[in-house]
Amino acid sequence: MTSYIEPLAQESTPSIIADKLRKAIGHGEFRPGAQIVEADLARKLGVSRGPLREGMQRLTQEGLLVSIRNRGLFVIDMTPEDIRDMYLAREAIERAAALKILRDGDFETVGLALLAIVDQMAAADGDPAAVGELDIAFHELLVRLADSPRLSRMHQTSIIETRMCIHALEETYLATDARAVEHHRLADAIRTGDVDRTDDLLSAHMDDAIERLVSR
Amino acid sequence: MTSYIEPLAQESTPSIIADKLRKAIGHGEFRPGAQIVEADLARKLGVSRGPLREGMQRLTQEGLLVSIRNRGLFVIDMTPEDIRDMYLAREAIERAAALKILRDGDFETVGLALLAIVDQMAAADGDPAAVGELDIAFHELLVRLADSPRLSRMHQTSIIETRMCIHALEETYLATDARAVEHHRLADAIRTGDVDRTDDLLSAHMDDAIERLVSR
DNA sequence: GGGGTTAACATTGTCGACAATCTACCTTTC
DNA sequence: GAAAGGTAGATTGTCGACAATGTTAACCCC
Numbered sequence: 001m002t003s004y005i006e007p008l009a010q011e012s013t014p015s016i017i018a019d020k021l022r023k024a025i026g027h028g029e030f031r032p033g034a035q036i037v038e039a040d041l042a043r044k045l046g047v048s049r050g051p052l053r054e055g056m057q058r059l060t061q062e063g064l065l066v067s068i069r070n071r072g073l074f075v076i077d078m079t080p081e082d083i084r085d086m087y088l089a090r091e092a093i094e095r096a097a098a099l100k101i102l103r104d105g106d107f108e109t110v111g112l113a114l115l116a117i118v119d120q121m122a123a124a125d126g127d128p129a130a131v132g133e134l135d136i137a138f139h140e141l142l143v144r145l146a147d148s149p150r151l152s153r154m155h156q157t158s159i160i161e162t163r164m165c166i167h168a169l170e171e172t173y174l175a176t177d178a179r180a181v182e183h184h185r186l187a188d189a190i191r192t193g194d195v196d197r198t199d200d201l202l203s204a205h206m207d208d209a210i211e212r213l214v215s216r
Numbered sequence: 217m218t219s220y221i222e223p224l225a226q227e228s229t230p231s232i233i234a235d236k237l238r239k240a241i242g243h244g245e246f247r248p249g250a251q252i253v254e255a256d257l258a259r260k261l262g263v264s265r266g267p268l269r270e271g272m273q274r275l276t277q278e279g280l281l282v283s284i285r286n287r288g289l290f291v292i293d294m295t296p297e298d299i300r301d302m303y304l305a306r307e308a309i310e311r312a313a314a315l316k317i318l319r320d321g322d323f324e325t326v327g328l329a330l331l332a333i334v335d336q337m338a339a340a341d342g343d344p345a346a347v348g349e350l351d352i353a354f355h356e357l358l359v360r361l362a363d364s365p366r367l368s369r370m371h372q373t374s375i376i377e378t379r380m381c382i383h384a385l386e387e388t389y390l391a392t393d394a395r396a397v398e399h400h401r402l403a404d405a406i407r408t409g410d411v412d413r414t415d416d417l418l419s420a421h422m423d424d425a426i427e428r429l430v431s432r
Numbered sequence: 433g434g435g436g437t438t439a440a441c442a443t444t445g446t447c448g449a450c451a452a453t454c455t456a457c458c459t460t461t462c
Numbered sequence: 463g464a465a466a467g468g469t470a471g472a473t474t475g476t477c478g479a480c481a482a483t484g485t486t487a488a489c490c491c492c
Contacts, residue, residue: 037444057271058274
C-alpha cells in the first residue's frame with residue numbers, strides 16, 4: 001500500500017517539452033535529418049521559444065539532436081555506424097542492469113515479469129508493430145527493475161534511438177518469431193539466475209538486432 | 217598527417233556554458249547541494265539568463281543538477297547510494313569500452329598508452345591531487361580510445377561525478393600506492409589482450425573505489 | 433554560360449522586462 | 463507564547479523584440 005501523501009514533484013516545462021520531443025522523434029513524427037524549426041514548434045506546443053529551446057538542449061545533450069550554429073537543430077541521422085554504437089551502449093547498460101538483478105535483486109520475480117511480456121508477444125504474433133512495442137517494453141522493464149537511476153536515464157536515450165531504427169524500417173522489420181524465442185530464452189536465464197547464460201544471450205540478442213537493422 | 221581542411225564546428229553557446237559548469241562542479245567550485253542562482257552566474261559568465269538556462273538544462277539532463285520547480289537548480293548531492301549507482305554505470309561503460317578495444321581495437325597500443333599514465337602516477341607518488349588527476353586521465357583515455365561517441369558522452373557525466381566524490385573527500389582520499397598497482401595490472405591485462413582478466417580487474421577496481429569512498 | 437555581387441527573406445541567438453511563485457520575516461490574534 | 467495571517471524581497475518562469483547570421487535567388491559582369 002502506497003501513501004497518498006508523497007512529495008509532489010512538478011516537472012519543469014523544459015523537461016515536459018523534452019519528453020514530448022522524444023516521443024515525437026521515436027514515433028517518426030520528425031524524420032531523421034529533419035530540421036526542428038523553433039518558431040513553428042513553439043506555436044504547436046503553445047509555448048514561447050525560450051522554454052522550447054531549453055527542452056531541445058536536453059535532447060542535444062542526449063545526442064538525439066545535433067546543433068549547427070546559426071543554422072539550427074536537426075534530428076540525428078542513424079548511420080550503420082551509429083546503429084552499431086548505439087547497440088554497444090545498449091548492451092553495456094542492459095547487461096549491467098541484468099547483472100545487478102541477478103546479483104542482488106529478486107531475479108525470479110523479474111524473470112516471471114519478463115516472461116509475461118513474452119507471452120503477450122506470442123499472442124500478438126503476426127502484428128509487427130505490436131511485437132516491436134513489446135520488444136521495447138521487455139528491455140525497458142528489464143532496466144527499470146534494476147532500479148538504477150543512471151542506467152535508466154542512459155537507457156532512455158538508447159530506446160528512442162532504437163525506436164527510430166525500427167520506425168525507419170517500418171514494415172520490413174520482421175522475424176517476429178525468432179525475436180520472441182530470443183526474449184523467452186533471455187527471460188528464462190534471468191528467472192533461473194544463470195549469469196553466464198544471461199550474458200551470452202543478451203550479447204547474441206544485440207548482435208542479431210544489429211544484423212537485422214544494418215544488413216538491409 | 218591530418219588535413220588542415222576539416223569541418224569547422226563552432227560550438228553553441230549553451231554547450232560552452234555546459235562545459236564550464238561541468239568543470240566548475242567537478243572542481244568543487246559549486247558545492248554539492250548548492251543552489252545555482254541564475255542572475256549571479258549569468259553576470260559572472262557575461263551572458264544573459266537565456267543561454268545560461270539552456271546550458272543548465274543540459275546538466276539537468278545528465279543528472280548533475282536537479283531541478284525544483286519555481287525554486288531553482290541545485291547541484292546533486294552524492295549519497296552513498298548515488299556513489300554506488302554511479303560506479304555501477306561507470307563500470308558498465310568502461311567494461312564495454314575495454315571489451316571493444318580488446319575485440320576489434322589495437323589493444324597492445326592502448327595498453328602501452330595506459331601504462332604511460334601509470335608511470336606518471338608512480339612518479340607523482342605522494343601527491344594525492346596529482347594521482348587523482350592521473351587516475352581520472354587513465355579512465356578517460358580508456359574510454360576515448362574505444363572510439364564510441366555514446367560511451368564517451370555517458371562517461372563524461374560519470375567522470376564529473378567521480379571528481380565530485382574525490383573533491384568532497386579532498387585530503388583523505390589516500391591509498392595512492394594501491395591504486396597505482398591496480399591501474400598497472402589493468403593496463404597490463406589490456407595490453408596482453410586478456411578479456412577475462414580485464415573484466416575481473418575492472419570490476420574489482422570499481423568495488424575498491426566504492427569501498428574507499430563509502431566506508432568513511 | 434560561369435562566377436561574383438547584392439538584396440530580400442527566413443531562422444537562430446541574445447537580451448531585457450514583466451509575471452508568477454516561493455521564502456523569510458514581521459504582525460496579529462487567541 | 464504559539465499559530466495563523468500578511469507582507470516584502472528575492473528568484474525563477476515566460477514572453478516578445480531586436481540583432482546577427484545564413485540562405486536563396488536575382489542580377490550583373492566578364
